[in-house]
Amino acid sequence: MEQKINLKQMVDRLLQGKKTSKIIFIIGIIGILLIFLSSVIPHKTNNSSATSTQETITSEEYTSNLETKLTELAEGINGVGKAKVMVTLENGIEYVYANSQKKSNDNTQDFDEGANKKSTDKNTLEQDVTVIDGKDGKQALVVTELEPTVKGVVVVCEGGGDIKVVENLTNAVTTALNISSTRVSVIQSATIS
Structure with missing residues (x-):
């Protein structure tokens, strides 16, 4: 036989227990409410340095x-x-722009029966300029102005x-x-x- 306990009954049982368990329960409820509120309320971020248009x-x-x-x-x-x-x-x-780099190395080795060995190395480097949303649309993120x-x-x-x-x-x-x-x-x- 399965017992169903609703939330109200569980809260009532916890509140009838010891004082420390009441405090822990209340703190837990407050924490859950804060987490819920933080996900509902829009955040104001101060990204003025990153999103400001470069003059x-x-x-x-x-x-x-x-x-x-x-x-x-x-x-x-x-x-x-x-x-x-x-x-x-x-x-x-001159402007120095933020960029991301992706390096990859590829080494291929071929062996012949006569103990001849052929090795091929391939190195690639990809660089992408970091782009942000600016006042006038997308623009490159300037790191330094020379x-x-x-x-x-x-x-x-x-x-x-x-x-x-x-x-x-x-x-x-x-x-x-x-x-x-x-x-x-x-x-x-x-x-x-």
Whole structure:
């Protein structure tokens, strides 16, 4: 004869038992409710770094921003006066994308009766760029953005005829851009408007 016990009877029996079993039972019920609620309530995830659209700027915008900053820097140096700056780049902005790799090695060996052995190795490497859902659809996940390399800087300024001003300006530009002084040219202007 099979006895059927419903859930209410089981709860009543557990509640009539010892105090510790009541506490364990209540904690278990709360845990089950929390698990249920976590599966029902939608999660808010903070994947702003992964799903944010990468703000890509062009080399021209990068150069223009750099020239503006260098002009402000130059005009802040005593004796320079008004200045104009031109920056040339060796290369544009480069992006390093996240990717997954799959390597496989295949070794085949053939044996002849005359003890001749033939071995063939085949190595394959597959790389796939990681793609994420972005604001404008699917886009590659950028891991690193490499700034362009500065090829040269020309500064035309009112104080370019003074050797001390040229030295101070050259030191400022070479330090700011981490380039050699041979890549910086400071020239005195006739007039700058």
